[in-house]
Amino acid sequence: MFRNYLSLKLLSIALMALMTTACSGDKDTKESDLKQVSTGNPKLDKLKLPDGFRAEHLYSPSENKQGSWVSMTFDSKGRMIASDQYGSLYRLELPPVGDTTKPKVEKLIIGNQPDTIVSMGYAQGLLYAFNSLFVMVNSWGTAGDENKEFDKLSGLYRLEDTDGNDQFDKITLMKQLNGDGEHGPHSIKLSPDGKSLYIVAGNYTNVPEMDAYRLPRNWQEDNIFPLIKDPRGHANDRMAPGGWIAKVDPVTNRWELISAGFRNTYDIAFDDRGELFAYDSDMEWDFGMPWYRPTRILHVTSGSEFGWRTGNSVWSPTYPDNLPAILNIGQGSPTSLEYGRKSHFPEVYQKSLFAFDWSFGIIYAISIKPNGATYNAKGEEFVSGSPLPLTDGVFSPDGSLYFLTGGRRLDSDLYRISYTDAKNKPADNTVVAELNEDTRLRRSLEQYHGKPQPGAVEAAWPNLKHKDRSIRYAARIAIEHQPISEWQQRALNETDAQTVIESMIALARQGKKDTKTAVLEALTRIDYSKLSEQQQVDLLRAFELVFARMGKPEGKIKEEVVKYLNPHYPAQTNTVNRSLSKVLVYIEAPGAVEKTLALLEKAKDDASEKTVSNSSDLILRNPQYGLDIAGMLAKVPPAQQTYLATVLSTAKTGWTPELYEKYFAWFKKAFGYKGGMSYIGFINKARESALASVPKNKFEHYNKLSGGDLVTQSGNELATLVLPKGPGRDWSVEEAKAVIDSGLINRNFENGKNMFAAVLCQSCHAMRGEGGTIGPDLTQLGTRFSTDDMLEHIIDPNKEVSDQYASTVYTLKDGSSVLGRQTNENKSTFFISQNPFAPDVIREIPKKDVVSVKIARSSIMMPGLINRLNPEELKDLLAFLMAGGNKESPVYTKNNQTAQRK
Secondary structure, rough: OOOOOOOOOHHHHHHHHHHHOOOOOOOOOOOHHOOOOOOOOOOHHHOEOOOOOOOOEOOOOOOOOOOOOEEEEEOOOOOOOEOOOOEEEEEEOOOOOOOOOOOOOOOOOOOOHHHHHHHHHHHHEEEEEOEEEEEEEOOOOOOOOOOOOOOOOOEEEEEEEOOOOOOOEEEEEEEEOOOOHHEEEEEEEEEOOOOEEEEEEEEOOOOOOOOEEEEOOOOOOOOOOOOOOOOOOOOOOOOOOEEEEEEEEEOOOOOOEEEEEOOOOOOEEEOOOOEEEEEEOHHHHHHOOOOOOOOOEEEEEEOOOOOOOOOHHHHOOOOOOOHHHHHHHHOOOOOEEEHOOOOOOOOHHHHHEEEOOOOOOEEEEEEEEEEOOOHHHHHHHHEEEEOEEEEEEEEEOOOOOEEEEEEOOOOEEEEEEEEOOOOOOOOOOOOHHHHHOOHHHHHHHOOOOOOOOOOOHHHHHHHHHHHOOHHHHHHHHHHHHHHHOHHHHHHHHHOOOHHHHHHHHHHHHHHHHHHHHHHHHHHHHHOOOHOHHHHHHHHHHHHHHHHHHHOEEEEHHHHHHHHHHHOOOOOOHHHHHHHHHHHHHHOOOHHHHHHHHHHHHOOOOOOOOOOOOOOHHHHHOOOOOOHHHHHHHHOOOOOOHHHHHHHHHOOOOOOOHHHHHHHHHHHHHHHOOOOOOOOOHHHHHOOOHHHHHOOOOHHHHHHHHHHHHOOOOOOOOOOOOOOOOOOOOOOOHHHHHHHHOOOOOOOOHHHHHHHHHOOHHHHHOEEOEOOOOOOOOOOOOHOOOOOHHHHHHHOOOOOOHHHHHHHHEEEEOOOOOEEEEEEEEEEOOEEEEEOOOOOOOOEEEEEHEEEEEEEEOOOOOOOEEEEEEEHOOOOHHHHHHHOOOOOHHHHOOOOOOOOOOO
């Protein structure tokens, strides 16, 4: 955490020094070679912008004691309304572009009489429409919070000005929502026709009772893969369907479920064809696991499902009963999503989505182009900075892009991005882009989503075999909404392979269990050898859904399924082998265990899936998530082997002593790889599940063989992170010093150690031999420096950042940027190190591809990391630092004097 706390005093042990000494080569960088333009304002100098754009820093809510802002909208008078994540609403009158006048800011008072004033805020979504302000309250953190006046529960609220005095005086709760926290209720957007609201909620928000459902509401987990819930407890009680999107009529308050299966989509956006998009989050603790999915841009169609499930049960994007991403971004924490139609930017950006990543401080411009019934997409880095914890963005009536930073009580700022040659006017909102034939067909099928309708089966059935996946999906959902008596027999009599697969998926989801045999017989009539690879995956998914929803096959039909599938295993591709192994091991097919173990021993991973951001480029942008990426890239786990090993973890038949020996030996090797925070836990849970089936007299042998002794060692033991109780605050140096001045007497050692981990110190730094190794050891910190020194550099890590130890930003011709520590250069190439865990891995950047080179003036350590701590927790942390992790230190005795300040 303290990566730059003494950048000038302890250069020899700084992180960047560590990286430098680990790499060979003479650096010969001349200052004249660096093309930099400094404004003198570090909040602006850290930004990387495309050519022709300018940035303005307009306001700092945190500097004005107004919290950390996370949402905003513009009202009908062109004023901005914003919300503190844990506080009130504010209204701003903003100066024109280029005007340095400070914004006029007022805290909104809700109510028209002093005795009727009520609180409103804690909003993660704001929208001004229908002469009202719609507020999506996410009330996480209110219990015990210092803001005692806030008493609203999570939900969608409507604020109105009924007496015309330019103040909201009426609050209407449209629907209370059961969900809160960072995966609770989120954003609100106006529909393209201006008649409805669309809202999005994360996977910790229960789907409320709705008036209509475009996605059939009989959702289930639908996975026979051996379930392992997150070993660290995340989302263990969150089951299908995950996050969701709903359409709301503001007049009648009618709610309709549009889509589900998201992990934690924070925001949504419509393009100029009226199509909906979402930016869904990843699960960073799953780095390196075969079920990990990066953050991604999703085209959200009627009745769509995107396959989030708890733990390792996340659906593969290849499955036909969910839809894939149109673009994989990479690691990150998605926040805002905007469409550029209302901008005065060049035309290419007016037809782009702008996706905000909080973790790594990047706004991506996503160019989208219709392709069949969906889209192709291409991403580029539009704006970036480090640190730049982006929370929300919106295009204003003047065509500029405004964005906020903050969240989690971090320092909050308001920026404006404008195009310097703003000849382009914001697009006319009355003009709608023309739809292609495939999109018109998909939409015609979507009219049958939600309820039984005459003609639906006849319209949809021929399109179950359409070449376009999105059309096939829309057709199947239309079928599932119709009475099963209208189409069950037709499905069982069908002969076209693709139509059989799709209709059997529909029957598995909507039919009765007594049709199981008939469904399996229909699937086994398909000529497997004539199927494409994707059709094989679709077929195997149909088998899986039948088993998951209707039960395992038994007797004669089981023999038929085994006879049908077994000859095709193993297959030629990793994707098909995953599906075959899962299905055949589940039904205990003869030879399935032996075949799967043989595959596991020689399995090689496919080439990494292309993402907009390379993982190595993200490491130095954020000390929290970057360290996980760095560790994984240094020793990447074998994904295909991990998948097959997990499949085998619940197999109870088909084993021999020789097979067990090979299988359990694999686990010991697996413990040597590095993944996300839950990697070791997932591997160990699979290992424990497998050990439950071995002969009792062999348990100790296989336990040791599989690395059971390693799991108890501190380096691999699953630690339960103790989170701060709070309530936190936006700690200033003065406030923190005042707390510490009251004395570090009789402090709580264990709580100090826990806070050392909770605020991420332990991720980078060791204390008495425990913790990270990429930053300086802090054991002797308290013998050299005062609490004042510590607090100043914790709270303001940008105070001292030496050029000699700062990172460098290389802006490339393709619009991307690379952040790293330059170790050497020659006439044609820059040589940089990006991974502290593998400093000898050098990336070469051709100089011909570089537009500019700039020293990163901001610390890569994010400010405000102690803002979750209450005063007592802060004292315990500082005492732990002063004591150097020594429990016998005087700070843990009652007769200790007040900590000395130097």
